[in-house]
Amino acid sequence: VVVAHLVLPWLVWAASVAHRSWSTAGVASILAAIVIACAPSLAPAFAIVFVVGVILTATVLRGRGLARVIWLVVPTIVVFAPLVWTRLSGGEHWALLADPGVPLADPAGTDVARRALLALGFPGAVTGDVPSADGWGAFLPGVVAAWTPLLVAPVLVLGLAGLVLGRSIPALVLAITALTGLGTAAAAIGVAVASDGPDAVTLFPGAALSLTWIAALCAAALALDAIPGAERAGARVRGTLAVITMATLALSAVPALTAPLRGAAAITEGTTSTLPAYVEAEGRGGLSTATFVMAPTADGAVVADVVWGETASLGGQTTLRTARSAPDAGDERTAALVAALVADPDGSAVADLAAHGIAFVVLGEGADSDAARAFRLVAETALDQRADLEVVGETAKGKLWRITGTVADRPDAHAGDAWRTALVQAGAVIAALLLALPTRRSLEEARRRSRVVGRSGRTRRSPRPPRHPARRVAEATTATTTDRDDAGES
Template identity: 65%
Template sequence: RAACAQRTAQLHRRLAYAPAAAVPLHWLSLLPLAVVRSLGALLGKRPARILSEWGAAATVAVRPGAVARSRRSIRDERAASWAQLAPLRVTGTELRHRLDDDVPAGTGRGELHFFSGGGAWVVLAALVVSVIAFLSLLAWPVLGGGALAPMRATLGGLWSDASWGLRPLGWQTTGPADPFSAVVALLGSLWPAAPSRAVVVLWVLALPLAALGGWFAATRFTDRGVLRAVAGVAWALAPSLLDALISGRPTVVIAHLLLPWLLWTGVVAHRSWSAAGVASIVAVGVIACAPSLAPALALVWIVALVLTAAIAHGPGIARVVWLAVPTAVVFAPLVWHRVRSGDVWSLLADPGVPLGDSGGTDLGRRLLLGLGFPGGDGWGALSGADISAWTPLIVAPLFVLALAAPIIGRTLPAVALAITALAGLGTALAAIGISVASDAQHAITLWPGAALSLYWLAVVCAAVLALDALPARPPLRAVFGTLVIVTLAVSAAPALTAPLRGTAAITESTSSTLPAYVEAEGREGLSTATFVLTPTADGAVVTDVVWGETASLGGQSTLRSARLAPDPGDEDTARYAAQLIADPEGSVVDDLAAHGVAYVLLSGASGDLPAGADAASAMSRQAETALDQRDDLEIVGDTAKGKLWRITSEVVAPRGSGDVGEAWRVGLLQAGIVLVALLLALPTRHSLAEARRRPRIVGLPRRAGRVRLVAAGVPVAGAEAEAVVAGSTTGSAAIATESELTDDGAAEAERDPDGGAA
């Protein structure tokens, strides 16, 4: 309210003192100036001033009478000109220097020591391991297998898949894109010439990027380089990440790489708008890749709100509240669509290509989840069953340290990490029993990998807290840290060697899931479609409609994979498939052409059906015979993807782009909120200075300690002074934090050039 009144007075004074000819120009500039100053408030990390700015502009704009009265009173009175008052005014630069001089010069943190502290060596070692493990990937243009699929060939196609409208898969599926499609588009934009190549690079760099993220996450809990290195190694060798890399689950890989940065920025979001802005953007990416993590992260967010209200007070609450705003806006179209269709639970469905889970829900699987493994640890392929039943326990030292953190570590961060770990583990245990999606006739349960990444992150950070609390002598930190690294390396050996042994699910793929002939025709856009028929082992036929040159990774939609019942488009597709196979005559091909279908593909027709699939072979032969007999289909030939026919009828109704107006409105709203978050995330000189005055480590206790004040190297007055060690200044003496005290509990304060203790 005070800021609004101050800005109102300022604008009123501007109109009152302006020359008569300039008053209309000043009045017209009120709202444009409010827009510019709002952007400046975001960049300056003062979003609370935005409402005051608009309120003041609106108030002054509707009060021309008050401005006129002020102008008359100014003319009636003798007043000094602004030129006469200018020498008496303080400039903005002088005021800024004056305020900077009033702030204590001490800083609350030291250097990161990324290179000297071993962080660079951890990342480099992870890169070497990754290159050795995924050596063959370096020559692959496209990665396939598991839940992987090619990307669109152009940036326009990538972002078209991420927009509202007609989905690129299905007969007539219309609605919002999964937010994961925007993540895929952003990833593909990093390699515009060949977007699919970006996934290959991501796979090779996943281990070093994970090590980097784990190292930085540990900086919030310890300033010891050895312990940060332990965290980096533990996060890079997380079972959930290794399983996702060898089984081909891009959603889990990306979520795993983003989670440590969410922790790194989120735990200090209450301190600054820059951290809150970055954390809010990372949160969008994490939940876009793993919507099933939303309940667990919402619980952690509520705990953060409670702790901020109880401890930090003030503007920190608004910053923590902001963390959920971009995610809510980005997911709002999909949430609204699901609520209207009465299928709210489908919001939890894993995005991307549907991929089943064969792990089961028995007690053994749940015990593996408790140890951080989404499936087996892989030792069954390298050892006997009797040995592999116990190999998951190799990671036990890490969990022992994590359990000790609330006892020997700092209480507040240890408890917060315990809540986070329980939220992640609970989500993983519940996920394996929840099925909200399907792949043709198979129900697909939620994959627990992303939830286990959240669980593993909390466990790793809790173990770092415990190690940090151990005494320096004897060297328990080095012993236990080395033990953790060795045991995790042994546990990760089967996964890291799987690509070399040929047991990984990832394979080299092509740039399209369709034949090259269709791919070449479809690169011009999504105007025509391919009607794909795939015989199954039980004698049925799975039908899909693919628009454009490929069934892309970003084009996947949970609107199709997670729905309660078939929609009218599914019924039309099934009816047309039955007519194509059972009736060589009829107008079914004309109906397909009228909808924009230009090709018919019989997958598996070239003899690549698995051995023993008699029912599938019989159905394939029947369908091939029926399609060959049609006069309105022209045989293109056998391809690596199956047998292809081209529809000779004119495609009279090419597919449009859907509701363009709705797409633009939704896109602008989502892009606008992300832009606001980016503006908040950009650091300023003031925000960087404020950050340097705060300790990097969170949860440092405020304890009483003894400090020895030293002036010019000489103890003060021959006596020891006592002060409260609180990480702030009292009078002219800077009081050291507990981590800055020497072994005997004393800290030296050096005198600054002005004579005060610094």
Template identity: 50%
Template sequence: MPARVHAILVVRPDGRTPAAHHLRRTLAALAEQSQPLDALTIVTCGEDSGVTEVARSSTAESVIAAPAGTSYAAATAMATLRLTGDAVWLLAQDTAPEPEALARLVGALELAPSVAFVAPKLVRWADRTEIVSLGVSMTGFGRSVGLADDELDQGQHDAQEDVLGSDVRGILVRADAWRTLSGIDRGLSGADEGLDLGVRARLAGSRVLLAPTALIAVSGDGVAGLPAPLTPARRRRRGFASRRAQLHRWLSYAPAFAVPLHWLSILPIAVWRTLLQIVRKQPGLVGPEWGAAAVGLVSLGAVARTRRGIRSSRSAPWSLISPLRVSAREMRERLDDDADATAAPRRGELKFFIGGGAWLVLGAAVVSVAAFPALTAWSVLGGGALQPLSTSLGQLWSNALYGLRTVGLESIGPADPFSSLLAVIGSLSPAEPSRALVVLWLLALPLAALGGWFAATRVTDRPLLRIAGGVVWALAPTLLVALTAGRPAAVMLHLLLPWLFYAGSVARRSWVAAGAASLLLVAVLACAPSLAPALALIWVGMVVLVLSMRAGRGLSHLIWLIIPSALLAAPLVWYQVRAGNVWGLLADPGAVWAGPQVAADAAGRALLAAGFPTADLAGWVGFVPGLPTWWVPLLAAPVALLALVAPLTQRWASGIALLVIAALGIATAFGAVGFAVVFTQSQAVAIWPGTGLSLAWLGALGGALAALDAGLAPRMAAVRSLATVVVLLAVVVLSVPALTATARHADVLTNGPVSTLPAYVAAEGKDDPEVGTIVLTPQNEGGVSARVVWGGSETLDGQATMLTTRITASAQDEQVAMLAADLVTSAAEDVVAELAENGLSFVLLAPSGEPETDNARAFRLAAATALDQRSGLDAVGETAKGELWRVTQEVQARPAEPKAAHDLGRGLALAQLVAVGIALLLAVPTAASRRQARRTSRVVGPYWQEGR
């Protein structure tokens, strides 16, 4: 006599049509079974008029109403009270069995009396040729493993019978086994329920069989089993449920003596798994991981109930489970056997070597050595805005933290993010950090060529155009002017921008690109805070496009893009906002230098629009005496004209985007040239417009390459080559004066100085950063500038925009001003004692700016006389840096950094380090991320169908 089957059907309305629709299909499928049901109980978890109507119009013997939050395990427990018959069939609203499914399940159950339950083959709701689940096992560490999940059904698993467990949906369980095992464990949170039931059945001396010919279509609503990972919310829910179930089983199956150890290891393992999730490019699972860990820590009652249930029903040893587990070798084989690994790649070879990229970089290196031959023998680079770096790595990284600054009397505040970038660069040469800047200067041209070549790979696949991209970017006027004028932040920005474009343009595709782009964005904004508004607009545009055209896919990648930058800039932003100086956030980092640049007038802005940040036209003015230079801006015209043509080609979307980037760069340069937020030696200094022009050059170059790549028919390849050669020749001619500036002694670069202070002070301050010097500089307009320097030199990494942009004098500023006034006034008393009390050991009377005016000369002579007559000061003598005096009294130590500031600095550093660490982990490629990358085009936006 066939077994009498009582089906339990659980429904959870979600307020949407699919719940009722799926329920109708499931009920229709039940009505078509070749072996009819003996009884059906429906449990509705939550209220929904449509679902209730469908349920009550069915042939169910009863409909049980339960609260909306009722779990599948709890719902089946409610229906168990009404259970009749020999077997219970576990169903949900989205489980539609084939007509023969129940008959085949019953047949398999009757053939083997030792079987506790039989599991069907679950297939896709809309495509029954794809397997959703057919048997579940677990590893030695308790991780559940689907034995045939997401495979194409070709009958390859139909001979398999014995398994450890299965998906809970659609299983047919003997009624006596169901009662003995107390049904589904409620501590599993909706995951691994069939696996746990199979483990407990095995321990009770029973078996679990598969019935592969019994097909049930499932939609993945999440009522029973895990929801289909169609949305980020569902993926997070799956992650939480899976990890929660794994922890519950881990504690429930462990020997009694090991349970406390397992419980104590939950949090450390959560930390480790967090790192793994980030490396695997699944940061969305970090939150579920910690949520599951938190629930696992407080769910000891559920664990105790499960362990009691296992003890009461167990009649077989745990060793019976081992043969059915998945071994480590089998797991490796499963991971290696990736169905996507053999998918046809859409990405061609990079062709860096055979495509000319390597020769381009090598050629740029040769040009760099020829243009700056003296740098090969220098250890410290000076001139312009260049200064030496700190002599030790400890001081380098200390200057990157919140706390006491190396300039100012007792200045406490945030470091510029640029200091962190300098610390990274200086760490590449730990014995001589300053030499790292010299090497960077020598490698600037080849690095720029390399970056330009890679950025061009996002626009074109043509080798000639990629080479053109590298050449044009390396010979851009903004880079050459920055190199010859000694502007380190501008040089670094130009080297970083193409890599930001390379990674940021595909940040929405993958976490690897998003992680790399987030780090590059940190570095770019550290070098050029004035680009923040333009980059923010670009980011907003990317978010809008993702939301409107990609249905939000990749939005989380774009959100992460700005998080590290926000965290690193937060201390400085908070400081400047509290000081009422928001505009100070746009200041150029590093040493303030009022070097040559265009004027903030119509003529100056015309030069900016042509791509020139200085009025000398990248060195052409005066290059050939008497030669007119009106034609020089025309050399940039080919790039500009091609960029304007790009929106008219098949690549119009990319062309418009690149043109917008160029326009934002020009707008930034226009605004910067007339905007001064820093000062030096009584002189306000405008923001360097070259950073905006670098962004504009990037957009224009990208647009030009897009136009050349797609704007000409294939039969016009010769025209493309000719246009490319014209662009290259124009840029090469434009670069000649800058590349020959060092040979003509037309640049500002110098060999050193090792210190900005006299050698006597540098020697004492080399190993003692607490040596203080007050530097007095007579001003040509009258008066004196005073500043305090700690250690053996002012350093590039020790500069701080919080000091150079301040708009009101602080108490320390007023104290320094009083000290300076008293020092140069013979009537003042006890000023030397005050110097000693504040930790100042030296007084330096520096020369004024050239040419020295009569007012400055008179002030310098009077100040020197007053200092010579001051008791307690010992004249060291005339030096290359000015006249030096030493304090002969006992000098007190510099006031220590307050503990609160010290703790705040370390806390901020830890938070920033965590953000950078996460970004680094995300940026590390994995085998899966490389396979995914191969399935997408390297070129972004080819003919508007990119990403299809």
């Protein structure tokens, strides 16, 4: 999602002028694919804005640049077509919106207060651990901190004014963009398509709010540009409003900007591995060694996973696993192995693990509850009694056992026809990159067009170069001589 936050402003800028040249259309198409890959929940909002853009290009511009606008979605469609086909054929339509990466549960709710904070542009909510949505609760009393989100009111008021005072077509597009972003954020907190063990994980509204914020800032700029008045008076009003708006936004961001210095940042440096150090050292040679990890939950259930290599990495995460609506054959097999390991100390569960390339078994601490502690005691006793497991010892990540038997090599993954799909996807991306390269003609056309986004792209008149003083004197002398000659002839 962080990548989506960084790329979204560039996408808005490039997409707004994509109808002017193929270079900007190529850049915007690549950025659109990146944003959708990082935040798939933005796809419905992008689809609505894209349809509006196509309609405006076909009507207002009479079709000029329509092919460039249509190209904006071509790389995204080609890249995500296999995933869309897989999800639709499996009946998991909503899973297409799942956020990539490690699923994290949202502690905030979906009450009216949360939705009001979303309308102000804050994805979080006031909870027991978070006294204020914008972080000012760490500096101010709770009664005062409850009102600090209103610091963003100036930019929102200017944004609403821009929809009325600004140029009609840009204002219309920005209004639709802001509403779709806000609607997506409001809907996201109530849609759960992924899971983290027994916990359902809702969509993160931050990416949609970024889209709303960009539209609000652009609308505020339209309002400042449209303020009437004399040249100096209008400049004073615009400058004053701009300073007030930026100052309140900067003040609202103080808690977030100072969080790393105060040790209150939500993002911190993690450990080098999610597995015990012994397994980390054994797995540094590659992904040939696997670890079977079990962790009890608060209700006594078990979350099991297979980690290849020295740690569970971000590259090993996929929404094909985290956003499944029903267990597959692999899940059922894993559950059966967990039950066999705990309930049957003399069974063949360990041999089955070794046959799949698993060399270690880890029993994590899990949740802190009576049911979790009871399961951990039973599982630890059963695993200690197995003759085909060697106890390595207690670690910071849980108790570790090593399989003493022969561990099979990791089976090779058969790509099948996937290379053909990858070739088509790479072709679409390469075509977009080639279009993004500027040419001499595109640069010359860009210099002749208005640089104001949303204004007509008509050719600008080049200012007449000033004449040299000596040339003006020569022209005046020539004119005087001509007049004298005419007078003499007459």
